[in-house]
Amino acid sequence: MGKVVLVTGVSRYVGGVLARRLVADPSVERVIGVDVIPPPRDLGGAEFIRADIRNPMIGKVIAQGDVDTVVHANVIATPTFAGGRTPQKEINVIGTMQLLAACQKAATVKRLVVKSTAAVYGSTPRDPAMFTEEMSAKRLPSSGFGKDSIEVEGYVRGFARRRPDTDILMLRFANIIGPRIRTSITDYFNLPVIPIPLGYDARLQFFHEDDAIAALVRGVTGSATGVVNLAGDGVLTALQAAAIVRRPFVMVPMAAAGPIGSLGKKFGLLDFSPDQMSFMAYGRGMDTTAMRESFGFNPSFSTRAAFEDYARTVTPVVPSFDAVSGVLGGVVGAAQQVLGRPTRGKH
Amino acid sequence: MATTKSNTPNPTPRKKAPVASKRSSAAKSVAKKATTRKSAKPSTLAAGAARASGERARRRSTPLLSTAAAPEATMPATSKKAAERPAARNAASAASQSARKSAPKSAPKSATRATPRADVPAPVPGTKRAAHRPRPTARAKASSKASAQAGIRPQSPRAKRAADEAARRHLRVAAPPEPTPRTPSPDPTATQTDMSLPVPGIEELLSASIAAMRIAAQGAGISPEDVEHKIAAVLAYVRRRIEGDYSVDEFGYDEHFAENVVFPMLRPIYRKWFRVEVRGLENIPDEGGALIVSNHSGTVAIDSLMVAQAVHDEHPKHRVMRALGADLVFQTPVLGAFARRGGSTLATTHDVDRLFQKGELVGVFPEGFKGVGKPFKERYKLQRFGRGGFVAAALKAGVPIIPTSVVGAEEIAPIIGNMSTIARLFGLPYAPITPTFPLLGPLGLIPLPSKWIIEFGAPIETASHGAAAADDPMLVFDLTDQVRETIQQTLYSLLMQRRSVFF
Numbered sequence: 139m140g141k142v143v144l145v146t147g148v149s150r151y152v153g154g155v156l157a158r159r160l161v162a163d164p165s166v167e168r169v170i171g172v173d174v175i176p177p178p179r180d181l182g183g184a185e186f187i188r189a190d191i192r193n194p195m196i197g198k199v200i201a202q203g204d205v206d207t208v209v210h211a212n213v214i215a216t217p218t219f220a221g222g223r224t225p226q227k228e229i230n231v232i233g234t235m236q237l238l239a240a241c242q243k244a245a246t247v248k249r250l251v252v253k254s255t256a257a258v259y260g261s262t263p264r265d266p267a268m269f270t271e272e273m274s275a276k277r278l279p280s281s282g283f284g285k286d287s288i289e290v291e292g293y294v295r296g297f298a299r300r301r302p303d304t305d306i307l308m309l310r311f312a313n314i315i316g317p318r319i320r321t322s323i324t325d326y327f328n329l330p331v332i333p334i335p336l337g338y339d340a341r342l343q344f345f346h347e348d349d350a351i352a353a354l355v356r357g358v359t360g361s362a363t364g365v366v367n368l369a370g371d372g373v374l375t376a377l378q379a380a381a382i383v384r385r386p387f388v389m390v391p392m393a394a395a396g397p398i399g400s401l402g403k404k405f406g407l408l409d410f411s412p413d414q415m416s417f418m419a420y421g422r423g424m425d426t427t428a429m430r431e432s433f434g435f436n437p438s439f440s441t442r443a444a445f446e447d448y449a450r451t452v453t454p455v456v457p458s459f460d461a462v463s464g465v466l467g468g469v470v471g472a473a474q475q476v477l478g479r480p481t482r483g484k485h
Numbered sequence: 486m487a488t489t490k491s492n493t494p495n496p497t498p499r500k501k502a503p504v505a506s507k508r509s510s511a512a513k514s515v516a517k518k519a520t521t522r523k524s525a526k527p528s529t530l531a532a533g534a535a536r537a538s539g540e541r542a543r544r545r546s547t548p549l550l551s552t553a554a555a556p557e558a559t560m561p562a563t564s565k566k567a568a569e570r571p572a573a574r575n576a577a578s579a580a581s582q583s584a585r586k587s588a589p590k591s592a593p594k595s596a597t598r599a600t601p602r603a604d605v606p607a608p609v610p611g612t613k614r615a616a617h618r619p620r621p622t623a624r625a626k627a628s629s630k631a632s633a634q635a636g637i638r639p640q641s642p643r644a645k646r647a648a649d650e651a652a653r654r655h656l657r658v659a660a661p662p663e664p665t666p667r668t669p670s671p672d673p674t675a676t677q678t679d680m681s682l683p684v685p686g687i688e689e690l691l692s693a694s695i696a697a698m699r700i701a702a703q704g705a706g707i708s709p710e711d712v713e714h715k716i717a718a719v720l721a722y723v724r725r726r727i728e729g730d731y732s733v734d735e736f737g738y739d740e741h742f743a744e745n746v747v748f749p750m751l752r753p754i755y756r757k758w759f760r761v762e763v764r765g766l767e768n769i770p771d772e773g774g775a776l777i778v779s780n781h782s783g784t785v786a787i788d789s790l791m792v793a794q795a796v797h798d799e800h801p802k803h804r805v806m807r808a809l810g811a812d813l814v815f816q817t818p819v820l821g822a823f824a825r826r827g828g829s830t831l832a833t834t835h836d837v838d839r840l841f842q843k844g845e846l847v848g849v850f851p852e853g854f855k856g857v858g859k860p861f862k863e864r865y866k867l868q869r870f871g872r873g874g875f876v877a878a879a880l881k882a883g884v885p886i887i888p889t890s891v892v893g894a895e896e897i898a899p900i901i902g903n904m905s906t907i908a909r910l911f912g913l914p915y916a917p918i919t920p921t922f923p924l925l926g927p928l929g930l931i932p933l934p935s936k937w938i939i940e941f942g943a944p945i946e947t948a949s950h951g952a953a954a955a956d957d958p959m960l961v962f963d964l965t966d967q968v969r970e971t972i973q974q975t976l977y978s979l980l981m982q983r984r985s986v987f988f
Contacts, residue, residue: 263815263816263821263831264812265831266833266839267736267831267835267836267839336818337819337820338821339737341733341735341737372732372733372735373733374729374733375733377729378729378731378733380729381727382728420815442732
């Protein structure tokens with residue numbers, strides 16, 4: 139076969155590991171990685187080209203490399219990782235537009251794999267328990283990553299219309315979690331005290347990072363097209379997840395979610411948009427029949443196993459609650475001093 | 486003794502040690518201390534010398550003795566203090582005399598322990614030096630240790646050096662000993678559960694309360710084993726909740742929570758308050774999908790809970806009815822989460838189809854808010870049955886429809902009026918006025934104890950129509966009417982049969 143694969147966003151975790159994995163794949167001849175910043179990890183045998191997908195330059199990269207498969211893994215979920223909301227939106231939306239424009243021009247491009255997200259389904263109390271691929275959000279995400287992703291998917295559909303000869307695979311990932319990846323959800327569950335919307339207990343689905351890479355590799359090397367939901371089996375509730383990471387949680391009224399979110403942002407603890415807060419309230423489930431049947435992928439981690447794998451690496455950061463309560467101070471310390479000490483029989 | 490050493494700034498340090506060695510004359514030392522205390526105030530020179538010679542450290546340890554000394558010690562201490570104050574004003578000799586007078590009184594008590602005496606001078610230096618001397622943190626622990634040591638302190642005349650060392654050792658030991666007695670007890674539990682602080686705390690509390698409960702149970706004449714079993718069950722439940730060791734299905738149904746909280750909580754209401762009588766249980770299949778369609782009434786939609794309870798408790802297979810709720814339910818903070826955990830989900834075709842695919846027993850109340858919020862004068866008159874979506878879903882899945890009639894729920898809170906403005910203000914479908922509700926405040930929310938009858942009717946089979954029949958609106962409407970009529974007729978016949986509303 140001898141595929142030439144272009145991977146955008148190689149400087150971030152998923153893109154980087156994917157590039158390395160693709161190099162090792164026998165059906166792939168050459169891997170070109172593109173990002174605006176040099177990759178912090180070794181890309182194996184992948185070539186790195188420092189190019190901005192927001193710039194028409196990307197067209198030259200595609201044309202000169204005779205790229206036949208493009209993997210768009212550069213939709214950034216968290217503003218802090220992109221340097222703010224404005225660059226995030228630019229990279230996500232303008233970047234996708236430019237990339238797709240370049241792909242449209244390049245006759246060599248035969249396959250496009252887009253890393254999308256479950257956030258396109260939004261999160262409301264009127265949602266069905268499980269979203270299938272053909273359903274759409276009851277209330278469109280109004281801000282942040284979810285809105286960007288909807289726009290990205292819109293452009294991809296437009297591209298599909300203009301280039302019917304290309305195979306397009308759109309992978310909607312549930313929250314990717316694992317011991318190595320850092321996302322807003324890992325930051326969230328890494329908070330000393332996890333804020334959970336008062337009176338809600340969202341159903342959450344997770345997808346392990348190893349499964350995510352494996353699914354992307356399968357998407358690149360396979361021939362599946364269309365939209366596929368990717369999530370681990372089963373659901374966890376927010377309270378359950380907090381119990382598994384063994385962090386105390388605090389019930390926050392939904393009205394206070396905004397101020398708390400901005401506070402978290404200020405302290406660099408967390409970057410949570412209002413959409414993500416409503417996700418933590420109502421949750422979301424995705425039907426994964428298509429993942430198993432048409433896409434033919436069986437994740438090795440269930441939602442719970444993926445989360446536990448993540449939680450396992452969180453605890454070492456927190457050696458023991460006694461020590462951490464002292465070190466972290468703040469609310470944890472105070473709460474545990476109050477709660478834990480008297481019952482420990484310190485007379 | 487540590488206390489006597491603290492007096493070393495005075496010209497006679499070595500003399501004091503032998504004096505203190507005689508236990509009977511301990512009171513003397515007290516008196517002397519009193520005097521030295523007074524003298525220490527003006528003589529900063531002496532204080533400086535004390536600090537320089539490391540006395541400060543030892544003194545710091547002495548107040549600890551006093552503050553932590555047993556409460557019994559404070560009694561003589563105060564009395565002594567009272568005695569001392571005038572004495573101190575007089576000459577030193579007079580002070581010693583007064584101390585001698587008080588000595589016989591306190592001596593027998595304090596003979597066993599040296600600490601009470603140490604008590605006397607302690608508070609004063611402590612307060613005096615608080616400004617530039619941080620209070621030692623290990624006060625509470627050190628005291629017991631120190632008092633123990635104080636009893637053993639060498640009393641030989643040349644004990645100064647040894648005592649100095651002992652005092653230093655005491656200082657060194659003051660901080661570390663606290664964890665050693667404490668850690669062994671909570672640690673095993675901590676490693677067992679591998680949990681954060683609250684867990685051992687809860688368990689300790691529970692183990693203590695189990696003992697108390699056993700005694701209480703014996704007193705009350707209940708078998709303590711029963712009580713213990715209950716408590717053990719609660720403990721196991723709490724632990725699993727804290728560890729997140731339970732599973733939730735895709736709709737949010739939390740079996741662990743439902744079986745341990747929801748159903749047990751509703752059981753007394755079901756049995757004792759409404760005394761629900763169930764008929765036609767044989768109409769509910771032992772397995773596979775089925776659709777329970779029931780009338781909806783009672784102002785507060787407690788009838789759905791009671792039907793679910795009836796299916797769970799009375800059916801031989803203890804099936805769980807998955808009720809379908811309006812989106813308002815899932816918007817409401819606590820209610821929504823509770824409903825999902827109890828097995829409810831949103832009334833959408835997607836969810837119903839999915840439930841039937843899993844072979845679940847689904848409960849639907851097609852009247853919705855129209856049924857729950859209808860005025861009392863319209864009781865037992867079925868409202869419009871929605872758009873018949875439930876029939877279409879049953880047809881698509883080919884599951885039987887079980888028409889179910891609930892009698893008694895209408896009377897639990899008769900609606901005699903509606904506060905429509907308030908309802909609109911809060912976005913509610915209705916804001917009822919019942920004979921008790923706004924009048925008695927929260928008490929008005931208690932439902933009246935009517936006697937209930939739940940009858941599960943003969944199933945209406947849908948499989949023979951085929952899945953495509955779901956797209957035949959005429960058939961759907963016909964079936965909807967059939968179900969509605971069946972429920973209405975059953976309601977009338979049940980009303981004829983019941984003797985009274987409350988019995």
